[in-house]
Amino acid sequence: MKDVRVVFMGTPEFSLKPLEVLIEKTNVVLVVTKPDALVGRKKELTPSPVKVLAESHGIPVVTPKSIKKEYESILEYKPDLIVTCAYGKIIPKVLIDYPKWGCVNIHASILPKYRGAAPIQWALINGEKETGITLMYMDEFMDTGDIIDIEKCSIEEDDDIETLHNKLSKIGAFILDKNLSNLVSGKASRTKQRDEDATYAKMIDREMEELDFNDYGKNIINKIRAFSPWPLTKTKIKEEEIKIVKAHFVEGISVVNKIYIDKNSLGIGVIDGIVYFDIIKPIGKSNMPVKSYLNGKKNLF
Numbered sequence: 195m196k197d198v199r200v201v202f203m204g205t206p207e208f209s210l211k212p213l214e215v216l217i218e219k220t221n222v223v224l225v226v227t228k229p230d231a232l233v234g235r236k237k238e239l240t241p242s243p244v245k246v247l248a249e250s251h252g253i254p255v256v257t258p259k260s261i262k263k264e265y266e267s268i269l270e271y272k273p274d275l276i277v278t279c280a281y282g283k284i285i286p287k288v289l290i291d292y293p294k295w296g297c298v299n300i301h302a303s304i305l306p307k308y309r310g311a312a313p314i315q316w317a318l319i320n321g322e323k324e325t326g327i328t329l330m331y332m333d334e335f336m337d338t339g340d341i342i343d344i345e346k347c348s349i350e351e352d353d354d355i356e357t358l359h360n361k362l363s364k365i366g367a368f369i370l371d372k373n374l375s376n377l378v379s380g381k382a383s384r385t386k387q388r389d390e391d392a393t394y395a396k397m398i399d400r401e402m403e404e405l406d407f408n409d410y411g412k413n414i415i416n417k418i419r420a421f422s423p424w425p426l427t428k429t430k431i432k433e434e435e436i437k438i439v440k441a442h443f444v445e446g447i448s449v450v451n452k453i454y455i456d457k458n459s460l461g462i463g464v465i466d467g468i469v470y471f472d473i474i475k476p477i478g479k480s481n482m483p484v485k486s487y488l489n490g491k492k493n494l495f
Contacts, residue, residue: 198295198378199223201273203281205242208359211367212279212300213247219374222253224271228282229257262286275378278332279366287334295378297332300366304328304344306392309337314358316395317349318420321412324348325358327365329373331384338392340384342377345369354419398425403437405429407451411443411467426475431460439473439481460484 202213203226216222225248233240241249248255254271258264261283273293278285279300290297303313305328317325326346333339345365349358376382398421405414405427418438421427426437431453448454448463454470455461461470471484 195220195374195378197221199272199274201226201268201271201276201293202244202248203227203276203278203285204244205282206280207243208302208363208366209244209279209281210247211363212277212370213244215367215371215374216277217251217253219371220275220378222248222251223273224268225253225255226261226268226281227255227257229259261289265289277370284336285332290332290334295380298342298377299330299332299337299339300370301328301330301337302362302366303395304346305330305337305341306387306389308395309392310395311397313395314362315355315398315420318353318355318358319417321416322349325362327362327369329369338387338389340386342382342384343369343373345372354422356423400425403428405438407462407464407469409464411445411464411469414464414469415441415443429462431455435477436471436487437475437477438471439475441469441471444468444470455488457488458485460488 198220200216200220200222201224202216202222204213205228213225225244227242227244230239230241232238245255245257256267265286265288268289269292275295276289276293276297277300278297285297301313302325303317304324304326308316314325324346326344328344329342330337331339331342345368347361347365373382403421403425405417407414418427418441422439426439428435428437445467448468450463450465452463454463454468459470461468473481474484474487475481476487
């Protein structure tokens with residue numbers, strides 16, 4: 195398959211393992227990724243993980259600000275196949291229709307459930323027990339193309355966004371490798387999605403980081419898992435904002451929004467019990483066990 199010209203489109207770490215498969219098995223002639231971004235407190239201009247990997251293999255990289263306006267430079271590479279994985283931008287139809295073997299996407303859900311930008315987070319928020327990767331042909335709409343293959347995985351009680359992200363990235367590479375020879379020979383299967391079964395995973399925004407304790411404990415724990423270790427949920431304890439890295443729930447009778455605190459534990463009442471914080475991140479500080487935080491906050495209790 196080294197004669198197959200592939201353009202890969204992706205941005206974050208999630209995209210790295212599928213790109214590695216393509217580098218090993220095909221001729222990756224171009225990588226398309228988002229422009230370098232300002233990262234960290236010092237706002238240093240930083241290339242995407244995909245750009246770093248591509249350049250380490252001597253693969254040309256383009257970072258269009260508007261792919262709808264700059265697609266012609268991609269077509270100049272005459273791809274036989276385009277593979278996208280967490281690229282983060284809508285692909286114009288002219289690119290989707292160009293390659294001989296199509297334009298395929300690696301999507302982190304069992305389609306048609308969780309179409310959209312944040313399928314991993316929403317699977318955790320909604321307390322799903324199972325998710326997976328769908329390999330699909332792209333069309334001009336969001337995650338509506340024909341399904342090529344699906345690989346499922348369970349969501350464990352201790353999974354958070356990092357652990358589930360890592361599992362699904364490996365599955366993304368596996369499912370691509372598994373189907374690659376059929377893709378480049380025109381033998382890949384196609385199954386239409388049932389639009390009536392579709393659900394949507396809207397983009398996560400900063401407003402969602404705030405915890406609302408007028409809810410059931412399990413729901414709050416699921417949200418904490420979905421935001422940990424990044425960007426983290428948050429709340430206030432006596433007007434001091436803290437971010438929550440890890441927590442557990444104890445079922446029982448409590449007063450909603452009441453702070454339950456002593457020298458060893460810190461929790462907040464919810465509808466059916468108390469959510470206790472295990473590891474937190476005070477603003478401007480590193481992650482710490484809640485007991486260490488309380489040792490320096492004798493005035494709280």
